[in-house]
């Protein structure tokens with residue numbers, strides 16, 4: 120058993136430097152996830168602000184309508200379809216970095232979910248907070264910035280962490296546009312060595328470890344924020 | 350009822366009206382609030398007291414009439430209401446302290462961000478006011494670590510830190526346990542003694558009788574009666590007021 124394991128390990132990861140598929144794949148997975156998360160937060164935050172501003176003040180109705188279309192389309196279709204449409208249709212005739220395409224696709228996708236998370240967070244803050252800010256003389260934007268969104272962010276942190284875990288794992292479909300991310304890297308090894316369990320288990324374990332590390336940090340941040348007011 | 354112009358009128362309310370859809374809450378409100386006035390507004394639940402108070406700083410948008418604050422029509426469409434609100438402190442029934450900030454931060458954020466005061470100066474001012482309400486030792490605490498009475502005293506200080514010209518109170522003691530009402534009323538009494546202009550919506554008849562110089566009775570969208578407290582409570586004229594007082598006194 121251990122001899123077989125050692126032989127398999129050698130064949131799958133050492134021979135022909137196949138470990139590089141995994142490491143490069145992991146690098147791409149992290150790169151895509153990281154920038155898509157950033158894009159998703161920025162997009163989601165903007166959309167949430169527009170939507171909750173509309174809900175509170177009935178202003179920005181046109182932007183609100185655009186946002187609703189965005190949310191409906193993105194949340195109503197599979198991310199893989201969105202990725203392939205962006206790659207093959209939107210950028211079809213252009214030579215463009217595939218990692219960048221993935222960041223765009225996953226970021227735009229994640230933004231829709233983040234937007235709804237932020238929006239529910241903003242709407243869950245008692246209106247008295249908002250009125251207290253306005254009564255001191257803060258304008259709408261300042262009240263949102265100093266008073267409402269910091270509290271909203273704290274409330275939605277667990278949901279946000281969850282969304283990023285989903286995103287990290289969803290990037291595994293980026294292989295469909297021939298990006299070598301972690302899953303694809305493992306699959307390439309499998310196709311070379313005809314050995315499925317070793318590279319796939321390894322890839323799965325790496326995802327798992329990343330999720331666990333990430334969860335740990337989110338929980339730590341949550342605790343710190345919670346300590347700061349209760 | 351007509352309002353004659355008085356030079357010392359800090360707030361002039363003229364034919365103020367407010368409706369929520371079909372519900373006409375304020376019908377024709379006319380009142381002058383002079384510098385140093387302590388006006389208590391009483392009336393049955395749902396009569397529009399809070400709506401009136403919240404119209405004064407336009408937390409509710411009036412649907413009719415005008416409000417002049419320090420000579421400026423703050424109901425005019427182009428007024429920068431944020432600017433005027435800095436001069437109108439408001440204290441809410443539910444305190445509405447900012448739970449994610451320490452007490453000190455609650456107190457200095459508006460003076461620093463809106464009036465550009467340096468942190469040190471804002472903190473010194475806040476500390477001075479905290480000492481006056483007996484809460485200097487809680488500056489580093491968070492609102493959730495305070496009792497209701499302490500929260501409301503902090504909320505009053507937060508408004509005072511902006512150095513307002515008038516303070517608006519909407520039932521500041523109604524959410525408090527009975528044993529904490531006194532400490533908040535004491536702070537308000539001190540303010541009145543220092544000639545702070547105050548408009549107080551309250552159910553505390555004792556406070557109105559003792560501290561106010563004018564008591565007003567609101568019902569049915571109007572101020573139905575106004576008088577100095579002694580007269581107001583001893584010889585009410587309006588039937589509804591008589592009825593109301595017989596229930597609450």
Ligand SMILES: Nc1ncnc2c1ncn2[C@@H]1O[C@H](COP(=O)(O)OP(=O)(O)OP(=O)(O)O)[C@@H](O)[C@H]1O
Pocket residue numbers: 369372374392393394395396397398399400401
């Ligand atoms: N935002 C709103 N939308 C619709 N109706 C409202 C709104 N705010 C208040 N009202 C209605 O206006 C009326 C007056 O309310 P208001 O809160 O001013 O009364 P109040 O005198 O302060 O009563 P209380 O003593 O119970 O605080 C009530 O019938 C209330 O239901």
Ligand SMILES: [Mg+2]
Pocket residue numbers: 398399400519520
């Ligand atoms: Mg009320």
